[in-house]
Every structure is written in C-alpha cells, then in structure tokens.
Amino acid sequence: MISVRRTAARTLSANAINAGYDRADVLKDVTIEVRPGTVTAILGANGAGKSTLIRAILGLTRIRKGEVRFGHVATTNMPTHKIAALGIATVPEGNRVMPRMSVLDNLKVGGLIMRDDRRVAARMEEMFEVFPRLKERRSQLAGTLSGGERSMLSIARGLMADPELVIFDEPSLGLSPLFVSEVFGIVRQLKTAGLSVLLIEQNVRQTLDVADYGYVLAQGLVVAKGSAELLKENSELHKAYFGIH
Numbered sequence: 001m002i003s004v005r006r007t008a009a010r011t012l013s014a015n016a017i018n019a020g021y022d023r024a025d026v027l028k029d030v031t032i033e034v035r036p037g038t039v040t041a042i043l044g045a046n047g048a049g050k051s052t053l054i055r056a057i058l059g060l061t062r063i064r065k066g067e068v069r070f071g072h073v074a075t076t077n078m079p080t081h082k083i084a085a086l087g088i089a090t091v092p093e094g095n096r097v098m099p100r101m102s103v104l105d106n107l108k109v110g111g112l113i114m115r116d117d118r119r120v121a122a123r124m125e126e127m128f129e130v131f132p133r134l135k136e137r138r139s140q141l142a143g144t145l146s147g148g149e150r151s152m153l154s155i156a157r158g159l160m161a162d163p164e165l166v167i168f169d170e171p172s173l174g175l176s177p178l179f180v181s182e183v184f185g186i187v188r189q190l191k192t193a194g195l196s197v198l199l200i201e202q203n204v205r206q207t208l209d210v211a212d213y214g215y216v217l218a219q220g221l222v223v224a225k226g227s228a229e230l231l232k233e234n235s236e237l238h239k240a241y242f243g244i245h
C-alpha cells in the first residue's frame with residue numbers, strides 16, 4: 001500500500017487560461033478544477049491540448065491569459081521547481097526517466113526537493129515495497145528497463161517527494177494490459193490514500209471507472225465536463241470525441 005504523510009487539502013484550479021507555442025494559443029479559455037482527494041480526468045483525442053494543459057499548470061508552457069491556483073497560492077507561470085515544492089508531482093508523457101542513471105539515482109532525483117537524506121532513504125524503501133521489481137533492478141540503468149518497469153519507475157519517482165497531487169500524462173500508453181491494470185491500480189491506491197490525481201488518458205473506459213469527475217478537451221476547448229458517471233453514459237460524447245460507438 002502507498003503511504004502518505006498528508007492527505008490532500010487543496011484544490012488545483014485553472015481559470016480561463018490561454019496558453020500555447022509561438023504565436024497561436026493552443027488552449028482557449030480552459031477552466032478546470034481538481035478537488036482534494038478526487039481523481040479528475042482529462043480526456044480528448046491526439047492533439048487536443050491535454051499535455052499543453054499540464055505543461056501550463058506546471059509552469060512549462062507560458063500562460064498568456066487566466067490564472068492557475070493551488071489552494072490560496074497563485075501559481076500562474078511560477079517556476080516548475082517551486083510548483084513541485086508545493087506538493088504537485090508529475091509522471092510525464094511517455095513515462096520519461098533519466099536513461100543513463102540507475103533506478104536508485106532516478107528515485108533520489110525524485111526526492112531531491114525533500115532536502116533530507118534520511119527521509120529520501122525511508123521513502124525509497126516504501127517505494128521498493130510498492131514496486132518490488134524496482135528493488136531488484138535498483139542498480140540497473142533506467143534506459144535498460146522494459147517499458148512496464150520504466151513506467152513503474154516514472155511513477156515511483158513522482159511519488160518520492162510525497163506529493164499531495166499527482167498529475168499523470170497518459171501513463172498507460174504503449175503498456176501491455178497487465179501493466180495498464182497496474183497503473184490504474186496505483187491511481188486507485190493514491191485516491192484511497194487521500195491524494196488528488198489529475199489523470200490524462202485516452203483509455204476512456206478504464207479512466208472513467210476510476211475517476212470522479214472529467215473534462216473533455218477538443219482543439220484546446222473544454223467541450224464537455226461532468227461526473228464520471230454522466231460522462232460514461234453520454235453516448236453522443238463517445239461517438240463525437242472518443243471514436244467509440
């Protein structure tokens with residue numbers, strides 16, 4: 001079981017944000033909210049702007065209009081490491097890890113913001129309990145792990161800093177069904193432990209099974225939102241945006 005020192009208490013909100021690359025805005029007037037202790041999903045096709053939304057929230061893509069808040073702190077365009085220090089962790093698109101570093105060193109980097117070697121070591125032991133495979137492979141270079149193992153490392157690295165909110169960008173992409181279930185199982189565990197999760201996925205059914213609330217993005221706009229139950233039942237939405245009939 002994943003242990004946490006604190007349960008989520010703050011709401012993450014993006015209020016009418018525009019963000020993009022070069023001149024054009026990708027996100028147009030996007031408003032979303034992740035309430036404490038919920039799993040909130042962002043669904044949408046390739047190129048809808050899902051990763052751009054996450055990047056904007058994390059201070060990686062410039063926000064040109066609107067505001068992001070975490071609790072009472074305005075985090076709009078704040079440096080990424082400061083946003084992380086507030087308790088927001090991310091598992092990036094493609095489950096990226098540092099390939100030339102060992103599993104152990106990847107985890108240490110994840111714990112850097114704790115600035116406390118003993119806490120980092122203790123947290124690493126917890127991660128090894130949750131992901132025994134990573135313990136077996138702790139000295140191995142991350143670049144030599146299998147896709148499934150790499151995704152576990154990417155998740156464990158995000159959890160090292162004992163976050164309050166975890167943002168996942170398509171964690172199940174390219175994984176075998178066994179690892180896909182493992183990823184969704186971890187999301188469930190995080191929710192049970194009282195953390196908040198912002199989950200970007202294209203795996204619509206499994207996502208709506210674990211989520212409380214969801215938003216559908218299309219061409220940078222929020223085109224639908226609602227409880228996961230309502231989104232699940234809306235067959236028009238499935239036809240229009242998910243290609244499922």
Ligand SMILES: Nc1ncnc2c1ncn2[C@@H]1O[C@H](COP(=O)(O)OP(=O)(O)OP(=O)(O)O)[C@@H](O)[C@H]1O
Binds near residue numbers: 021044047049053
């Ligand atoms: N670095 C970049 N420079 C310029 N345009 C970009 C950049 N990254 C993304 N875009 C454009 O922004 C739009 C949204 O891309 P984004 O990556 O946010 O979509 P996405 O919903 O995450 O898609 P996917 O499901 O394929 O990951 C796309 O039209 C994309 O081409």
Ligand SMILES: [Mg+2]
Binds near residue numbers: 050051052093169
């Ligand atoms: Mg993306």
